[in-house]
Amino acid sequence: MTTFAQAILSGTAQGAIYALLALGFVIIYKATHVISFAQPALMVIGGLFSYHFSAVFGLPFWPSLFIAILLGAGLGMLIERLALRPMIGKPVFTLAIITIGVDVVLRVLANRYIGADSRALRYPGGSERYEFLGLALSHRQVTIIVVTLITVVSLALFIRYAKAGLAMRATALDQETALAQGVKVGAMFALAWAIAGGLAAIAGTFIATGSGGIEQDTWIIALKALPAIIIGGLDSLQGAVIGGLAVGIIEQITAVYQAAYLPFLGTNFSLVAPYALMFVVLLIRPYGLFGTKEVERV
Amino acid sequence: MTTPNTSNIGARAYPTAGKPRPPRGRALLRTSYAQDMALLNTPAKRWSTLALIVAGFLTPLLITDDLLQVLTLGLFAAIGAIGLNLVTGYAGQVSLGHAFFLGLGAYTAAVLGGDAEGRLLGLGMPMYIWLPAAGLVAAAAGLLIGPIAVRLRGLYLAIVTLGVVFLGLHIFREANTLTGGPGVGRRAPDLELFGINFSASGGIPGVDWTRDQQLFLVALVFLVIFGVAARNIARSGVGRAFSAIRDRDVAAAVIGVDLTAHKVLAFALSSFYAGVCGALYYTVVRVIEPTSFDLLLSVQFLAMILIGGVATISGAIMGAIFITALGRIAIEIAHVVPFVSSSVTGGGLFNVFQLEGILYGLLIIVFLIAEPRGLYGIWIRIRNYWKGWPFSY
Known part of the structure; x- marks a missing residue:
């Protein structure tokens, strides 16, 4: 039981990172109806x-x-302005492929910087752990969960109450109508990419x-956020x-239990378990758990 | 190309005999169904196709072996690109899962055609069994993906097929007895047909050709067969049903296209092509390494059809040759441009592999923004320019 609870706790910390990435996908999707395959590159470059x-200029962790x-955010806006704005009105598939192109180029540049070694960032809390009831959670994992919580709540409040958030929702609903109401749709695209x-x-x-x-x-x-958004539904923030x-x-539960109970799936199955889960969810609910079902009228 | 011939219209509007005389040049108006369906509908196309095939068969005698190998890979890749074009270009079902089907074909061929006494499982079967089998196994996998595809549309489908690649990669890594495991891989079978081993130099009796020359010849023959077959699929009822689904699936269903059957068929056909492509491609590369069937490979094939021309066979071929030659092009650029180093560790702004990556990322972006019809679209512009020459309209 402790093992199980521990797996869920560690999984939550890892899942919080996926949740942040998934939110990025969904916000871009809601604003522009495009899935941005450039997210992996943005994640790597952001890191x-x-x-x-922090490592080269010597700034502390939080300011960095x-x-x-x-x-x-600036890079996201730049991508939107240079590669996607000229293509407004084209099929979304074309736009999605353009983001693949952007991703390829940016990742080559990032890999040029990374080189052969890994670039590890030292976390200020070190390897301290919180322990209770036999469960352990590192300082870093707690921080991830807290930061994600703060980010998600402030984002939700922003979209719910801020004027720009309202404009974003209007754009997501109908671009032309939003434009007619005086919403700067282009700025909303830029804002979505910045977020x-x-x-x-x-x-x-x-x-x-x-x-x-x-x-x-x-x-x-970063691509593991894709099963996440499919499971949750492409256009649903929660x-x-x-x-x-x-x-x-x-992922965490499979990592702990799969080797013992389902050994025929091979080592490291946990890395692809999200994709397997995605297939199961899609077979039952083709538009995800919280996605809007597309209604087709002839 | 062809000069505008205004007498065309008159000639066909008033046929002189019972059977309409085929007009000269590119028809401005098509008057019969047969004319609309013609495979080579203009004399220029007839001659240029013939010239291209003759030139193709002469190529092994004219250029050096290392270039020939790049072209051979391009021709084999073209078979896979045509397959992807059937499902993504013609039927409009975005597939990022092509790499999985390529891998499935490559390993089916390796297992069936592989050495029976070797380290890994091999059955030692001849090529006329392993090649169709590679296609059929991949097609069967395509049939399994099909039903999921029927329920999904657009980008949902793209993500699901991306999931297929990751699951496939996992299977290839883990099935050690079949694939040799990551980092090791296994040998691809020899290309041996009609008692001639094309994978060994001097295999064709009578002529003293190298391995690369022979493989190029085989690649050309296979590409012509699969290219013509795909063109025929595209211009037949099935192909028109694909296009109808791509343009608007609801409208297609209303005019009586069976959506489920055609989407599944598109995936199966495309996977068949991918399986054959995987089996043949790796006879040139020689070693099949399980981790090479990753997302990057799928994106490369997508780049082939986007840069070549969506929903055209000739475009897929051009794009495939161009993308496979990109590594070579990057090396040539490195010789000319000072800030690109040709070694992996050397200085310079980029090495050739980085340059190759940047080039094909940029090419995808530039082509989609500036010429969405790809290389084929550039050809159409040139043709229209000369068709209207000296007028620009």
């Missing part, structure tokens, strides 16, 4: 920004994170503080958070 400011969020870039930078920074740091193939982690947590927890 590298933090790394550079803050600068990385701003730079990540997604910032969220990716937070996720990247916390991945950089993990055991492996940031390596050439760390970007794969779905993204729940999906992200579900993916993290499932």
Whole structure:
């Protein structure tokens, strides 16, 4: 039982990172109806920004994170302005493929910076652990959960109550009508990409503080947010958070139990378990747990 | 290309005999169903196709072996690109899962055609069994994905097929007895047909050709067969049903297209092509390494059809040759441009692999923004320019 509870706790911490990434995907999707495959690159580069400011320039952890969020947001806006704005009105598939192109280019640049070693960020709390009832959670994991909680709540409040948040919701609902009401739709696209870039930078920074740091193939982690958004539903913010947590927890539980109970699935099955979960959810609910079902009228 | 021939319209509006005389040049108006369906509908196309095939068969005699190998890989990759174009270009079902089907084909061929006494499982079967089997096993997997695809649309489907790649990668890594395991891989079977081993130099009796020359010849023959077959699929009823589904699936269903059957068929056909492509491609590469069937490979194939031309066979071929040659092009650029180093560890701003990555990322972006019809679209512009010459309209 303790093992199980521990798996859920550790999974929640990992899932919080996925939730941040998934939120980025969903916010871009809601604003522009495009799935941004550039998110992995934004995550890696955001993490590298933090790394550079704290390891090379010697800034403390939190200021580096803050600068990385701003730079990540800026990068997101830049991508939107240069690669996606010229394509407004084109099929969403085309736009999604363009983000793949952006991702490829940015990741080559990031890998050029990373080089052969891993770029690990030192977390200020060190390896201290909180222990209670036989469960242990590192200082870092607690911070991830808390930061994600704060981010998600403030984002929800922003979208619910701020004027720009209302404008974003209007844009997501209907771009032309929003335009007619005086909403600057282009600015909303930029805002969505900025938020997604910032969220990716937070996720990247916390991945950089993990055991492996940031390596050439760390970007794969960001793709695990894709099963998360499919499970939660592409256009649902709370779905993204729940999906992200579900993916993290499932991954952790598989890592703990699969070797003993389902050995035929092979080693490291936990890494692909989110995708397997995604298939199961899709077979039951094709639009995710919280997604809007598309209604087709002839 | 062809000069505008205004007498075309008159000639066909008033046929002189019972059977309409085929007009010269590119028809401005098509008057019969047969004309609309013609495979090579203009004399220029007839001649240029013939010239291209003749030139293709002469190529092994004209260029060096290392270039020939790049082209051979391009021709084999073109088979896979045509397959992806069937499902993504013609039927409009975005698939990021192509790498999985390629891998399935490659390993089916390796297991069936592999050495029976070797370290890994091999059955030692001849090529006329392992090649169709590679296609059929991949197609069967495509049939399994199909039903999920039927329930999903657009980007949901893209993400699901992406999941297929990751699950497939896991299977390839874990099935050690079949795939050799990550980092090791296994040998691809030899290309041996009609008692001739094309994978060994001097295999064709009578002529003293190298391995690369022979493989190029085989690649060309296979590409022509699969290319013509795909063109025929595309212009037949099935192909038109695919296009109808792509353009608007509800409308297609209303005019009587069976959505489920055609989507599943598109996936199965595309996977068949991918399986054959995987089996053939790795006879040139020689070693099949399980981790090479990753998302990057899928994206490369997507880049082939986007840069070549969506929903065209010739575009898929051009794109496949271009993308496979990109590594070589990057090396050539490195010779000319000073800040690109040709070694992995050397200085310079980028090494060739980084340059290759950046190039094909940028090419995807630039082509989609500037010329969504790809290389094929550039050809159409050139043709229209000369068709209207000296007028620009």
